Amino acid sequence: MIVSRSTLAHLRFVFSIFLLPVYLFAYSQSPVHTSFKAIIIFVVWYVLAIPATNGYNSYFDKDEGSITLLAKPPAVDKSLYFVSILMEAMAFLLGFVISGWFAFAVLIYGIMSKLYSHPAVRFKKYPIISFLTVFFFQGAFMYWAIYGGMAGFNLQSFGRDSQILIAGGICSCLIGASYPLTQVYQHEEDSKRGDRTLSLLLGYRGSFVFSGVLFAAGIVLSFFYWYSFGKISNFYFFLGCSFPIFLFFNYWFFKVIKEASQANYKNAMLMNFISASFMLIYFGYLAFSS
Numbered sequence: 001m002i003v004s005r006s007t008l009a010h011l012r013f014v015f016s017i018f019l020l021p022v023y024l025f026a027y028s029q030s031p032v033h034t035s036f037k038a039i040i041i042f043v044v045w046y047v048l049a050i051p052a053t054n055g056y057n058s059y060f061d062k063d064e065g066s067i068t069l070l071a072k073p074p075a076v077d078k079s080l081y082f083v084s085i086l087m088e089a090m091a092f093l094l095g096f097v098i099s100g101w102f103a104f105a106v107l108i109y110g111i112m113s114k115l116y117s118h119p120a121v122r123f124k125k126y127p128i129i130s131f132l133t134v135f136f137f138q139g140a141f142m143y144w145a146i147y148g149g150m151a152g153f154n155l156q157s158f159g160r161d162s163q164i165l166i167a168g169g170i171c172s173c174l175i176g177a178s179y180p181l182t183q184v185y186q187h188e189e190d191s192k193r194g195d196r197t198l199s200l201l202l203g204y205r206g207s208f209v210f211s212g213v214l215f216a217a218g219i220v221l222s223f224f225y226w227y228s229f230g231k232i233s234n235f236y237f238f239l240g241c242s243f244p245i246f247l248f249f250n251y252w253f254f255k256v257i258k259e260a261s262q263a264n265y266k267n268a269m270l271m272n273f274i275s276a277s278f279m280l281i282y283f284g285y286l287a288f289s290s
Contacts, residue, residue, distance in 0.1 A: 006074040007083050010058035011051040018178075018276045019050060019138060021283040022171050026146035028286035029167060033150035040097050041149045045142065048091035049106055053113040055084035060117045063189060088113075098149045105145040112137050125194060127201040134179050139172030140165075166225045173218030174279065180207035181271055184256075184263040204263050208253045215242075215249075234286065241282040245275050 023045065027038060059080045063073050088110040095103030116123045116133050123129045147164065183190065183199035184207050190197050199207045219242065226235040252271060255262040 004077055004079050007080040010055050010080050012054040013051050016046040016050045021279040022142050024283035024287040026143050028290040030147055030150040037150055044091045044094050048087045052084045052087035055080050057117040102149040127196050127198040131198045135172050135176040139175040140168030143168045143171040166221055170218050170221045173214050177211045177214040181211050185265045185268050204256050241278040244278055248274050
């Protein structure tokens with residue numbers, strides 16, 4: 001099978017960097033891990049499963065306007081569909097190297113990505129369901145799967161450890177905070193396609209308010225998390241890394257209030273870049289100092 005340049009573009013491997021803080025956080029908090037496990041888990045999620053989800057979503061969206069990391073997305077072809085399915089299958093099978101339950105977690109993630117995108121179900125059409133899917137599965141679920149894979153725990157043990165639950169909540173809040181801001185420039189195209197996204201439901205101002213509230217919730221959870229460990233300095237470092245994000249967020253919000261056209265692709269990508277950069281600094285520090 002020939003993989004087209006269009007397919008490679010729509011897999012958007014660079015997008016994995018935006019979700020890398022979840023991996024780094026889980027790595028830093030895992031009480032035990034080996035380099036072998038860490039590498040396999042990284043490949044499963046960030047080289048295979050997440051790009052496969054990007055490709056599958058792009059294949060059914062067939063966007064003509066800008067999408068995350070693609071200002072002018074090329075037309076999709078059939079190879080994108082087959083490559084995304086193949087990559088998901090590879091991620092699932094490779095997951096068994098870690099454990100059966102880890103492979104099952106990867107499978108569940110793949111199924112939910114299909115329900116999110118496929119026209120027969122398409123959670124993306126429904127603002128609350130689509131948000132909750134991304135909020136949970138790209139946040140807490142992914143954290144717990146990565147953490148458990150590294151530490152050798154199963155999902156049943158998580159309910160007995162409030163710190164693991166809170167850590168997952170932090171990830172979901174940070175992922176959820178960025179979600180409506182990735183949709184604010186796609187209102188017209190989403191409307192034409194019949195997708196009632198969360199950002200469309202909330203409107204421009206509501207999207208920013210919702211995002212700010214969730215990020216604030218992530219900060220509160222972060223405080224309780226590090227306080228419980230007696231490592232409050234990690235919380236203060238988190239605040240320091242969040243400050244540039246806070247500044248640009250409010251600057252962009254002010255511009256959108258004055259002129260709705262400022263809710264555009266360029267500003268959204270700049271918001272993503274700033275947020276991802278400083279979260280990578282923070283969670284990267286935790287990982288390398290663990």
